[in-house]
Amino acid sequence: MTSLLQLTRFHVEDSARELLGKEISERVSETRLDSDLDDAILARIGAYALRRYLPGETLHGIQVFTAGGSHALTLTNLPTQDFPATPVSGFGDESELAVTNALHLGLLRLLGCTPFAVAYENDGRLIRNVVPNPEASGTTSSWGADSEFFWHSDNPHQPFSPPGSDPRLYAPPYLSFYTVRNEERVPTELMALDDVVVRLDEDTRLALLAKEFQVGAPASNDQQSTAPLTKTSVLEPGPDGRHHRARYDRGTTAGCTDAAAAALERWSAALGTAPSTELVLRPGEFMIFDNYRVLHRRKAFRPAPDATARWLRRCYAA
Numbered sequence: 233m234t235s236l237l238q239l240t241r242f243h244v245e246d247s248a249r250e251l252l253g254k255e256i257s258e259r260v261s262e263t264r265l266d267s268d269l270d271d272a273i274l275a276r277i278g279a280y281a282l283r284r285y286l287p288g289e290t291l292h293g294i295q296v297f298t299a300g301g302s303h304a305l306t307l308t309n310l311p312t313q314d315f316p317a318t319p320v321s322g323f324g325d326e327s328e329l330a331v332t333n334a335l336h337l338g339l340l341r342l343l344g345c346t347p348f349a350v351a352y353e354n355d356g357r358l359i360r361n362v363v364p365n366p367e368a369s370g371t372t373s374s375w376g377a378d379s380e381f382f383w384h385s386d387n388p389h390q391p392f393s394p395p396g397s398d399p400r401l402y403a404p405p406y407l408s409f410y411t412v413r414n415e416e417r418v419p420t421e422l423m424a425l426d427d428v429v430v431r432l433d434e435d436t437r438l439a440l441l442a443k444e445f446q447v448g449a450p451a452s453n454d455q456q457s458t459a460p461l462t463k464t465s466v467l468e469p470g471p472d473g474r475h476h477r478a479r480y481d482r483g484t485t486a487g488c489t490d491a492a493a494a495a496l497e498r499w500s501a502a503l504g505t506a507p508s509t510e511l512v513l514r515p516g517e518f519m520i521f522d523n524y525r526v527l528h529r530r531k532a533f534r535p536a537p538d539a540t541a542r543w544l545r546r547c548y549a550a
């Protein structure tokens with residue numbers, strides 16, 4: 233099936249990876265760097281080394297990504313480091329991950345993005361450890377494993393972010409990831425919203441544009457502090473007037489009228505037939521995608537033993 237997903241892929245050569253790893257390791261070893269307190273310093277160190285060792289074509293592709301209309305970008309074979317055991321409880325010592333954080337935040341700087349955290353999730357910490365947390369068993373959360381996470385966008389209970397605004401008040405425009413380990417080879421699946429919209433009849437599309445829906449917070453949020461978005465739509469016209477953007481999480485999105493509920497059924501059916509792309513992220517792989525124009529999901533999986541269980545590092549970006 234032909235997909236409208238525009239995926240930009242780059243690969244780091246082994247020689248560049250070694251130089252990058254060596255330079256960043258030396259720089260971050262001089263002090264103790266924490267991802268929350270020292271994010272700007274980590275980004276500076278990472279961006280400098282990346283600019284120095286990545287080929288011009290790769291650098292250019294990264295720099296134009298947000299303006300270019302691509303849905304997602306991946307960069308494979310980045311340096312890795314001696315990783316601690318997977319922090320399945322959710323949090324670990326961030327200073328042990330300075331090389332990883334310098335790469336991740338350095339790439340966001342090259343992308344022209346601002347990394348941010350929200351107070352109502354992940355204890356307000358900048359980097360989310362996406363791990364199979366036994367406490368999240370049975371929930372559709374980034375800390376879950378045993379439940380399928382159906383197609384969704386992250387934090388859809390927030391409005392779309394206007395340019396130049398404080399991104400913490402809005403749904404994250406971009407989700408970025410650095411892969412520590414994925415021995416279970418669990419795919420992250422992406423679907424271009426355009427592929428869903430072309431499968432909707434006009435009445436359904438118009439019903440999804442109507443402000444007749446309620447969208448609640450996902451399971452990863454602190455439920456006491458995040459109210460649902462009411463009288464809202466699932467689809468909105470994008471700023472370019474041609475493409476749509478979407479807010480959706482099956483578990484928390486409801487139609488408030490019969491017409492809206494019926495449209496939501498047809499939307500869900502279209503999600504079942506639209507083409508998607510499976511990415512099995514590998515250690516040292518970076519990925520960023522547009523959270524307004526891409527839906528993502530992860531199927532249920534059986535985690536490896538705790539110490540070596542799947543571990544992605546996620547950071548919101550605007």
Ligand SMILES: [Fe+2]
Pocket residue numbers: 374384385386528
């Ligand atoms: Fe998600």
